[in-house]
Amino acid sequence: MNNFGQYTYPEISAQSEALQAAWEQLGKQQSWIDQYLTNSAFDEVIFIGSGSSYYQALTMASTYRVWLNRAATAYPSSELFLFREQTAPAGRNYLVIGVSRSGESTEVVLALNSVKDLPGFTVAAITCYENSTMAQIAPSLVSPLGKETSTVMTKSFSSMTFMMQAAIAKAAGSAALSSEMEAALNLDGGVVSKADAFIQPIVSGNKFSKYVYLAMGSLYGISLEACLKIKEMSYVWTEAYGTLEFRHGPKSIVEPGALVCLLLSEKARGYEVKVAEEMKQFGAFVMIITAKKGTDLDFADAVFEIGGENISDEARAALYLPALQYLGYYTALGRGVDPDSPRNLTQVVKI
Incomplete structure (x- = not known):
């Protein structure tokens, strides 16, 4: 029992460093923000993930709606893959953003592959693993210090959520929102x-x-x-x-x-x-x-x-x-x- 939590504890404790690294990485990925989050060609953004990644997708979508005043939803990856007509009705132009720590979750990979070549769909992603299957399918924001050994998501969840929100703040072109994210980082x-x-x-x-x-x-x-x-x-x-x-x-x-x-x-x-x-x-x-x-x-x-x-x-x-x-x-x-x-x-x- 003395070894219990030997990975989880330091990973929780290191999340401020992971947020700082995500903030710095975002400065190198402005082109991703410009190409996807500020692109007015999309009628709606759909954030997809599985498990913890779906939960952070909910927060990402909510932040997107408030800060950009544009349509965004969040669904489990399997809903887009297996029930696309319900999650993404035809006749709209969608940006689908996959959310996955590993970039290897079956559902998110299947979902992105199922729509990436369809008319009206563009795919992008956020992950902690730049060489993952998902990152090869969809251009990705990468949280450099989000990688974890423990099974459960901790600093990966925090850093990816923070990184996407900071990206949305930058997409809004609002110095005030970017300052809010920097204030959170400092706290x-x-x-x-x-x-x-x-x-x-x-x-x-x-x-x-x-x-x-x-x-x-x-x-x-x-x-x-x-x-x-x-x-x-x-x-x-x-x-x-x-x-x-x-x-x-x-x-x-x-x-x-x-x-x-x-x-x-x-x-x-x-x-x-x-x-x-x-x-x-x-x-x-x-x-x-x-x-x-x-x-x-x-x-x-x-x-x-x-x-x-x-x-x-x-x-x-x-x-x-x-x-x-x-x-x-x-x-x-x-x-x-x-x-x-x-x-x-x-x-x-x-x-």
Whole structure:
């Protein structure tokens, strides 16, 4: 057990370096941004991925819609491959962006191959492996330090999400948005360090029976990823919901012993806080990850402040991840499970 997490822990801890490398790499790939993200010929951008890559695709698509005011969607890769008429109706001009850490996932490769030569489709991608199959199919943004040994995605997820968002900011031609992404980059190192110290006593001091993650907007994809981290690393069943949607039936699962973790946005803060307060009344342990603490959060059992209250919810997305990843890591260790090698899983999923 002493060797458990020997890859996962340093990979979580190194994500600020991975974000910095992605930022620097983006400066070398301006032509990719110009050719794809700023191209007005596309009626819609479709981000596709599988598993964690699909969840970051959701955040990428949400950011694209907000910052570029243009149509974008996100789908699991298999939906585009097997149900193209539903995901991409004929008569529009699409840019399909594949998202894959390894660039070898069967579904994303099949999906890109299925449309790359069709009229009305152009393909591009983002990955951590520049020589991967996907990168040979589709011109790719590459996160240089996103490569990982552990099965689960941690710094790869953070760096790829950050890199695509930074690319979208540049495509918007907005100095303000680029400054927001640079502000998030500068905050990340401190957040990683604080998150480690914050999460350890929560895990060691509590035994949770269930985990629920709540978020809205561009943070919803992050909540799904947080949910997956607990499942992958520690084999604990957990769920993720849109914050206000959770009140419409699913809240019946809340009881003493449940952890409810809210990824608090600033845009919907007042509404989301009311939901968290209700969960506290039902007996849940309420943990809130927020840009800024305030007296409105005094009811919560644990509040982690990531900073960046003066930047948008979208730009802060990567800052929510360290605490969520460490939560999965320490929960796994507490259950005697090796987060490096989850059962039934491989780093690359092939059919």
